[in-house]
Amino acid sequence: MHRALSAIAVTLVTGTALLLAGCSSSPPQTAGQGPTTVRLLTHDSFVVSKALIEQLKHDTGITLEVSSAGDAGSMVAGAVLAAGSPSADVLFGVDNTLVSTAVDAGVFAPFTASDASALLPALQQDTSGGLVTPIDYGDVCINLDDSWFAEHRLARPTSLDQLTTPAYRNLLVVEDPATSSPGLAFLLATIARYGDGWQRYWQALERNGVQVSGSWTDAYESAFSAGSGTRPMVVSYATSPPAEIVYAGDPKPTRPSTSVLTDGCYRQVEYAGVLKGTADEAAAGTVVDWLLSAPVQADVPLSMFVFPARSGTPLPDVFTKFAAVVPNPSQLPATEVAANLRTWLADWGTVMGR
């Protein structure tokens, strides 16, 4: 017993020593001189054409090093933990559900993009007080497997309300909002739509046999009937139908086999910002400017299947033809989301027995 105790004591002492060592060794800041390397912290869904990174280097001398830190939630967690002494210079990919949390934690240094006036009018003021810059947006919507509905001679639903009716029993799969970003967006859409009555709506969905998946991949690829599953309705994106075409096998279909329920969509906006404490704020700002530049913005639709935030950016054909145009997507103020997220997720867990 004494041996075990002394071992624990040794461990604790060693641990404390290491912890102290960690505290005292704050990173020395080196000023950027000559050719600069800027580190972009992002989530693992970030994609951009390599040619654009080379162009950035050619134009500004900046070598961009992209480091991904898991999914968007993990990335923000990492950024919040490192707020003030970041392991990167620029962050891209925090969205409107988490931006307020990151801003409150002091993750960002003030920066206004030089092309900020080129942003879509609706996004002009969406900068959390000059700390972040909108780069892209997209809508989370329920996707429908058209061929399934045709085969079963069932009318496709046109509103969220219909999903709780017997005709659509056992047909919907959603993602867990605690572990999936589209899942969270859909929960927020129902809260925006039904206000205080949102829990009643979810009780009705639960009674009507909604299935909850842990991830978008499982929901879309394994449970959705357009994947390998049986359910013809899934929470995904308004741009999933064009992606179905782009990533189809040859010969490419002329039109997607899925469509979008444009009622009950939630708008996600993704932002970039200069990380507070970076060694070279100017170079970091240049990278944010680059993300908002016309060439990168034109690359955004087919790289990440989202819409560019810069007005006047040309869209590829497959977008103009098949991406759903959502008339009135819901959006809750970022501060309201940050203030209530914990309660909402807990309440959702209670309603759904998770």
Add this chain to the structure above:
Amino acid sequence: MPALFLGVLLVAPLASVLRHAFDQPSGLDLGTTGGIAALAALQAAISTALALLIGLPIAGILATYRFRGRGLLQALATVPFVLPTVVIALAFRGLLGARIEPGLLLVILAHVYINLAVIVRIVGANWQQLDPRTALAARSLGASPLTAFRTITLPELKASITSAAAVVFVFCFSSLGVVLILGDSGTRTLESQILRQTSLLLDFPAAAVTALLQIAVVSAALLLGARASMTRTRFGAAARATPAPRPRSVRARVHVAVVATIALVILLLPLLSLASASLRSEHGWTLEWWRSVASIDAGTTRLGSPVEAIATSVRYALITGVIASVVGVLAAMSVLAHRLGRAIAVIALAPLGVSAATLGLGMMLTFGRPPLDLRATALLVPLAHSLVAVPLVIAVVLPSLRSGDARLVRAAASLGAAPTRAFLTAYGPILRVVMIAAGGLAACVSLGEFGAASFLARTDAPTVPVQIVRLLQRPGEASVGVASALAMLLVVGTLVLVSAVDALGRRR
């Protein structure tokens, strides 16, 4: 030395997570957390029991008989352990279709499938060291095969079985990917709870408390395992002098055939469903996905070349194999030699209770910036993988080392050999076989690991699992098709690697 390695690589990152944790408000509900822990323990116990039930007979025929396809079966048993969770989930969902909805049953099936490798490897490494003559003597004195197994072999194996069971229990108890993808409300683990708390709610204090609870449970399980593997066996078997025999009697042949067939079916079915996914499109059979493996998403930062990814994965796997087997064996030796052995064992095994994702986050915070910026070097990922693999190495090495004869060390020393020389004389032959087996297992851990790699791998140098997961994160037939093809490449790569390592181990 091993203590320093583990200290710096494990304690510092965790400390840096904890250090940031306690200055924020928390919404922790201890009652819920306890309930989740109890359910997770039950799930892990069932998974472990089933994995033992299926894994022990496989380990048995692999260790006691020589037969055609033995090497392949042994390698095949390791494959599930290497596949990224999403791929396992995809394979199971493809195999079972929508017949089984996500829930406890699917989680347990997947856990058993993945952890067969742990049982087969850990118990197998020990089983091979047993002297078959003891059991044969019992047989010749009239004991039935079952009695001989129960009274002679089983007690000898108790240490490694306990050790393997403890490891499997810990894996299932702290499982994340399987639970997230294949689970439902009844199958949460503390680990998935930690993810919820950190990732969205940024509730670091609650996550820290949950993590401490998890480490407590895990350490308790490992302590039990380590304690069992510290007890000396009755016969103290030495390395076997003769190679395993072919099954001669009819009974032995039937035994091998039945077990091998069942094992093959269990191991192959999910892989076949994966193979078919890589060869099918809605137009029927196709080679399109295989053809586009090299070209998909060329020119963007999403994937990088799959050829390079394979090279990256193999490089990481080899480095991990070397680091983990050296550190693991040193740790196991100090466990045996030191009077604080048991405590060292638990500390060395503790990384099992910390998820790779938590570790990845911590390592990113600690080593991803000055003064110790390891990210530019290619070492960060293999180091994280080694940390996850060292406990497995110890679990493989310890039971076998313990069955080596300590008297030989003293004998060699009394004849004038230096301590190192004496140790090598006594343990050398066993050590070589066991280190190779353990290194192979560690390399496999690295090949399939996703959590830490997704944090630490540079975006332009992803590993194969990272590529697969990125592909599966978007719609379209091609995404699933090419991901399945890549997963099949991972399967083949594992088979080659494991067979090569096993062949090295057999050569004497």
